[in-house]
Every structure is written in C-alpha cells, then in structure tokens.
Amino acid sequence: xxxxxxxxxxxxxxxxxxxxxxxxxxxxxxxxxxxxxxxxxxxxxxxxxxxxxxxxxxxxxxxxxxxxxxxxxxxxxxxxxxxxxxxxxxxxxxxxxxxxxxxxxxxxxxxxxxxxxxxxxxxxxxxxxxxxxxxxxxxxxxxxxxxxxxxxxxxxxxxxxxxxxxxxxxxxxxxxxxxxxxxxxxxxxxxxxxxxxxxxxxxxxxxxxxxxxxxxxxxxxxxxxxxxxxxxxxxxxxxxxxxxxxxxxxxxxxxxxxxxxxxxxxxxxxxxxxxxxxxxxxxxxxxxxxxxxxxxxxxxxxxxxxxxxxxxxxxxxxxxxxxxxxxxxxxxxxxxxxxxxxxxxxxxxxxxxxxxxxxxxxxxxxxxxxxxxxxxxxxxxxxxxxxxxxxxxxxxxxxxxxxxxxxxxxxxxxxxxxxxxxxxxxxxxxxxxxxxxxxxxxxxx
Ligand code: ADP
Numbered sequence: 001x002x003x004x005x006x007x008x009x010x011x012x013x014x015x016x017x018x019x020x021x022x023x024x025x026x027x028x029x030x031x032x033x034x035x036x037x038x039x040x041x042x043x044x045x046x047x048x049x050x051x052x053x054x055x056x057x058x059x060x061x062x063x064x065x066x067x068x069x070x071x072x073x074x075x076x077x078x079x080x081x082x083x084x085x086x087x088x089x090x091x092x093x094x095x096x097x098x099x100x101x102x103x104x105x106x107x108x109x110x111x112x113x114x115x116x117x118x119x120x121x122x123x124x125x126x127x128x129x130x131x132x133x134x135x136x137x138x139x140x141x142x143x144x145x146x147x148x149x150x151x152x153x154x155x156x157x158x159x160x161x162x163x164x165x166x167x168x169x170x171x172x173x174x175x176x177x178x179x180x181x182x183x184x185x186x187x188x189x190x191x192x193x194x195x196x197x198x199x200x201x202x203x204x205x206x207x208x209x210x211x212x213x214x215x216x217x218x219x220x221x222x223x224x225x226x227x228x229x230x231x232x233x234x235x236x237x238x239x240x241x242x243x244x245x246x247x248x249x250x251x252x253x254x255x256x257x258x259x260x261x262x263x264x265x266x267x268x269x270x271x272x273x274x275x276x277x278x279x280x281x282x283x284x285x286x287x288x289x290x291x292x293x294x295x296x297x298x299x300x301x302x303x304x305x306x307x308x309x310x311x312x313x314x315x316x317x318x319x320x321x322x323x324x325x326x327x328x329x330x331x332x333x334x335x336x337x338x339x340x341x342x343x344x345x346x347x348x349x350x351x352x353x354x355x356x357x358x359x360x361x362x363x364x365x366x367x368x369x370x371x372x373x374x375x376x377x378x379x380x381x382x383x384x385x386x387x388x389x390x391x392x393x394x395x396x397x398x399x400x401x402x403x404x405x406x407x408x409x410x411x412x413x414x415x416x417x418x419x420x421x422x423x424x425x426x427x428x429x430x431x432x433x434x435x436x437x438x439x440x441x442x443x444x445x
C-alpha cells in the first residue's frame with residue numbers, strides 16, 4: 001500500500017484535521033520486480049553468451065552454461081551429463097554440476113536408460129515435468145524404483161538435450177527442484193536457447209582440438225623428416241665432391257656439377273625446415289661474435305656476381321667497416337634469403353640494388369628489386385611460415401625464407417621491414433644495432 005497524508009486547514013490556516021489517501025500498488029511493485037528480474041536474466045544471458053562463444057575449452061563452456069542456467073531457472077541443482085551410451089548404453093556421465101555438492105552424486109548410480117531419461121538423450125526431447133514423482137514412468141525401474149536413497153529430493157524436473165550440428169546428442173542439461181511446479185515455459189525457452197549456443201561452442205572446441213592436434217602432428221613430422229633427410233644428403237654431397245675432383249670427360253664433369261648444385265639446393269630446403277622446427281620448439285641457438293657485416297656483404301655479392309647470369313648487383317656499401325655482434329652464419333642466411341628473393345621475384349628485371357647505411361649507432365641493409373611487387377594484404381602475411389603470394393606459381397620455394405629471416409633479425413634485437421608496390425618492385429630492409437660506438441671502430445680493427 002502507498003499512503004499519502006495531508007493536513008486539512010480552516011480559513012485562518014489552523015490545522016483542523018488530516019486527509020489520507022491509500023493506494024494499492026501491488027501491481028506496480030510486481031511489474032517492477034518482474035522488470036528487475038528480466039534485466040538480471042538478460043545480463044546473465046549476455047555474459048554467458050559472450051563467455052561461451054569466446055571459450056574453446058570444454059570444461060569452461062559447460063561449467064558456465066550449467067551455472068548460469070541453474071541460476072536463471074532457480075533450480076535446486078543443475079548438471080550436464082555426457083551422452084556416454086555404448087550399444088547396451090547404461091550410463092550417462094556427470095560432467096558439471098551446479099547448486100549442489102558433487103558428493104551427492106558420488107555414491108549414486110548415474111541416470112540410466114530409463115523412460116524418463118531416454119527421450120532426452122536418444123530422442124532429443126525436452127522434458128519439463130511439474131512433479132516427477134507423480135509421472136507415469138516414474139519408479140518403474142529396478143533397482144531403485146524411484147530415486148535412490150540420499151538423492152537430492154526432486155519434484156520439478158527439466159531436461160534439455162545438447163545437440164551437435166551433426167545431429168548427435170552430445171549430452172543433456174538436467175535440473176531439479178524439491179518443490180513441484182517450479183519450472184515454467186520461459187525457463188524452458190531460456191535453457192533451450194543457451195543449450196543451442198553451447199552446442200555450437202562445443203562443436204567449435206572439438207574442431208579446434210582436432211586442428212591443434214593435427215598441427216602438432218605436422219610439426220613433429222617436419223622435425224623428424226628434415227632430421228632424417230639431412231644425413232643421406234650430406235653423404236651424397238660428400239661423394240659428389242670427391243667425384244668432382246677426379247679427372248673425367250666433359251659430360252660426366254657437367255653432370256657432377258649439376259648434381260652438386262641440386263644437392264646444395266636440397267640441403268638449403270632441408271636446413272630451412274629444420275630451423276623452422278627448432279624455432280617452434282624454442283631450440284634455435286645462436287653463436288654470437290663480433291664481425292664486419294660490410295665484409296660479409298662484399299663476399300656474398302661477389303659470389304652472386306659469378307653465379308647469377310640473369311641479374312647485376314648494384315651496390316652502395318659505404319666506406320667504413322660496419323661492426324655488429326651476431327651469429328655470422330644466421331645473419332648470412334638472412335642476407336642470402338633477401339638477395340635470392342629479390343632475384344627470384346624479379347624475373348624480367350636485370351638489376352637488384354643493395355645499400356648499407358649507418359645512422360645513429362644502427363646499421364640498415366636494404367635490398368631492392370624491380371620485380372613483381374606485393375599488395376598491402378600480401379605484405380601483412382609475408383613473415384608467417386609457409387606463406388607464399390598467389391602469383392608465385394612457377395617459382396620454387398617453401399614460404400619459409402622470410403619467416404626465418406624475421407626470426408633471426410628479431411632475435412638479434414633488430415627490425416625487418418618491407419615496402420613494395422604491386423607490379424613495380426619491393427624493398428626489404430633490416431636494421432641492427434652496431435656492436436661498437438663509431439669512435440671505437442677504428443681501434444677495434
Ligand atoms: P619462398 O621464396 O620460398 O616462397 P619466402 O618466405 O622467402 O619464401 O617468401 C614468401 C613469399 O613472399 C614468397 O612466396 C613471395 O610471394 C613473397 N616475396 C618474397 N620476396 C619477394 C620479393 N622480393 N618480391 C615479391 N614477392 C616476394
């Protein structure tokens with residue numbers, strides 16, 4: 001009731017009485033309470049929806065769903081049971097529980113293939129029963145003929161199947177309350193909707209697990225295969241090198257040279273795979289030393305000038321030594337990757353450009369080509385392993401070179417960058433800290 005009391009005054013302003021108005025506000029309070037409940041339900045629904053769609057872990061999804069739906073339905077307890085049925089199928093497996101201590105299920109048989117449970121677990125039916133103890137199928141099954149002793153007292157019963165996209169019943173959400181008639185059609189609707197959402201998340205999490213395990217298998221395979229390939233390749237190369245030194249007719253000499261060239265190519269590929277495996281398992285080690293990267297570049301360029309018939313290298317390496325601290329072999333590998341790519345991906349060009357520069361205690365190496373170039377989208381994916389742009393058909397490669405190069409430069413505290421225009425050409429550059437202050441360089445060499 002809402003009561004308003006107002007004073008009643010005479011013509012001189014004296015209070016001579018009081019008037020009171022009483023109003024029945026039951027409906028107003030009821031609708032306010034209903035509204036508050038509705039908003040609370042919405043909030044719960046929102047958070048559960050968000051958390052289950054973001055979750056990829058089965059336990060997490062099912063616990064959130066069981067907790068939230070137990071709360072929303074006001075059930076005495078809620079539980080998710082896996083549909084564990086084999087051919088004879090006698091048990092469902094309790095997976096998550098809410099609102100009641102787990103030990104109440106410990107000494108109890110699980111729900112069985114009885115007429116009460118089967119419609120949910122086999123026929124995908126929602127069961128909402130006001131008083132299960134009065135149900136026609138209740139108490140018919142031995143050995144308990146009803147609820148086992150010590151069972152959480154259940155009158156109101158609600159069971160909702162969780163059905164996978166494939167149509168199979170993953171399990172069931174079961175709710176109980178000691179009083180009769182507790183679960184309404186709205187409760188049923190709420191849980192049915194959440195169960196559908198949970199089923200999608202469970203399907204995704206299964207897929208995710210499969211993909212994860214496949215990807216792990218692939219990595220294991222690559223590690224094993226590259227390791228096994230390495231030994232016979234080294235042996236073949238050794239024999240070929242011995243043969244190459246022997247006097248032989250022109251044709252044999254040519255074939256031995258060609259074989260050596262191909263074996264070396266194979267070795268690089270295998271080494272890339274092996275290094276990738278080492279990076280993924282955190283086992284790529286570096287042997288640091290202080291050296292002149294300009295000298296290294298000069299040697300690399302010289303070798304390229306002899307071996308590349310297609311491109312000329314235009315270089316500008318500056319006049320002074322550029323001393324860095326790093327793993328000689330890995331840095332060389334990074335540089336070789338960039339130069340090889342510049343040549344490989346500019347088949348119609350005749351030149352590539354290499355520039356070395358020192359600014360602010362850092363060195364920057366730029367490798368530029370006038371080749372096929374890269375779109376913005378392609379540039380974003382370049383450094384991920386096995387990535388190859390669409391227009392590389394006919395150009396051999398595994399898509400590992402830039403991934404390895406970036407790992408090497410990152411691990412040396414450097415930065416690798418690309419700028420490119422599709423159809424015009426690309427420039428790859430990396431920056432590394434110098435090992436010594438400029439003024440100390442001369443002393444060092
Ligand atoms: P691979 O050359 O073995 O394919 P990389 O990791 O070295 O592997 O390069 C990944 C991809 O990046 C290449 O497949 C190619 O699509 C692109 N790419 C690399 N360098 C260049 C370049 N200089 N110009 C154009 N595209 C390039």
